Amino acid sequence: MDKRSKIALYVISAVILLMMIAEVTKPKPLNWRDSYSAADKIPLGCYVLFNELKTFSDGDVLENTESIFLYLNNKEISDKKQSLFIINGYVGLTEQDADALMDFVDDGNSVFLSSKTLYGNLADTLNLNIKMDYSGLLKEPANNEFTSPSQEESNRLFEDVIENAYITSVDTLNTTILGTMSIEDEDESHPNFIKTKFGENGGAFYIHTNPYAFTNYHILNGNEDYTATVLSYLPKQQIIWDNYYKSGRKIITSPLRYILASPALKWAFYISMFSLILFVIFKGKRTQRIIPVVEKLENTTVEFTQTIGELYYQHGDFTNIISKKIQYFLEFVRTKYFLDTNNLNASFIEKLALKSANTKEDSKAIVDYLLYLKSKTFHTETELVELNKKIETFTKNNF
Incomplete structure (x- = not known):
């Protein structure tokens, strides 16, 4: 609640309080109703x-x-x-x-x-x-x-x-x-x-x-x-x-009529109802509903990739696995070093060695091996293992 709303609320509460005080303290009008009752002290009571x-x-x-x-x-x-x-x-x-x-x-x-x-x-x-x-x-x-x-x-x-x-x-x-x-x-x-x-x-x-x-x-x-x-x-x-x-x-026909017939009980009832309304208004605003705990979504990318790799490996499709690893490595180079991987030439090797934590010789060795693998149509398990070692060696200083 901002400052302006608080001031408005205080003003309204003060006005209501003053009205209640004025109502309670104002002189009661003389009741000229015919009564003749022994309990009435009004002019026409007995x-x-x-x-x-x-x-x-x-x-x-x-x-x-x-x-x-x-x-x-x-x-x-x-x-x-x-x-x-x-x-x-x-x-x-x-x-x-x-x-x-x-x-x-x-x-x-x-x-x-x-x-x-x-x-x-x-x-x-x-x-x-x-x-x-x-x-x-x-x-x-x-x-x-x-x-x-x-x-x-x-x-x-x-x-x-x-x-x-x-x-x-x-x-x-x-x-x-x-x-x-x-x-x-x-x-x-x-x-x-x-x-x-x-x-x-x-x-x-x-x-x-x-x-x-x-x-x-x-x-x-x-x-x-x-x-x-x-x-x-x-x-x-x-x-x-x-x-x-x-x-x-x-004649009292209901508890409410009995309460309203007595000035003291009537004002006690009005004050109680007014306090209850204020309680509901402010309690409803100040108490926040319970926020349910939402479990964080798990990143299953690694598990998914591992499952797919194991599927390829079990079928002996080393060529497909090598192709995917080469694509993954080149994507890493593009996003990490912002290099164009369309031409894996000497200029590319120099830029890669400059931006990475590897020497020019290490950069040239992995690029040459990638070109070698891309030139072949059939690959062996030994080549897959060798490619994985070179990639891990090259990228270990970048994670």
């Missing part, structure tokens, strides 16, 4: 209320994380009266849930339900109808007041973060209106907090249509007295907090 319910509960606050039908049918039977808290923007109860809830109240227990809407079997049984105020795009500030004059100090004007809902019909025989709501600057008021007796054992439903009043936002912004007064109407019983019918109920 963390504050859940932790303050021990003041109104006779014993520890229990928590329900499954449907009402399953929870109440699996709950151990106890003589101790209890109050079930269901707070959410919309409560969707199945027929089985509604029946289990009414059986629970019929046994002398209480249910506090705060929602902007309520439909189904429970609403029909209680002869209850809730209506939303859709008079304008912007929700008008609304007065939430108690019908009891002694609670006048707890009345509050909800100016923001509110959706105005109210009750339009009730069971007049068994229902007591505990609170009302009215749009600011309007005289007409509507019930928004009621108590409906149910069964023969002193059980009751407490219906409230402003669930926003129990969120962190309003409790921490001056409306805590209103919330406390609403809860004071409930009997002092052990409270069961429903954490199932919640808009902010956390």
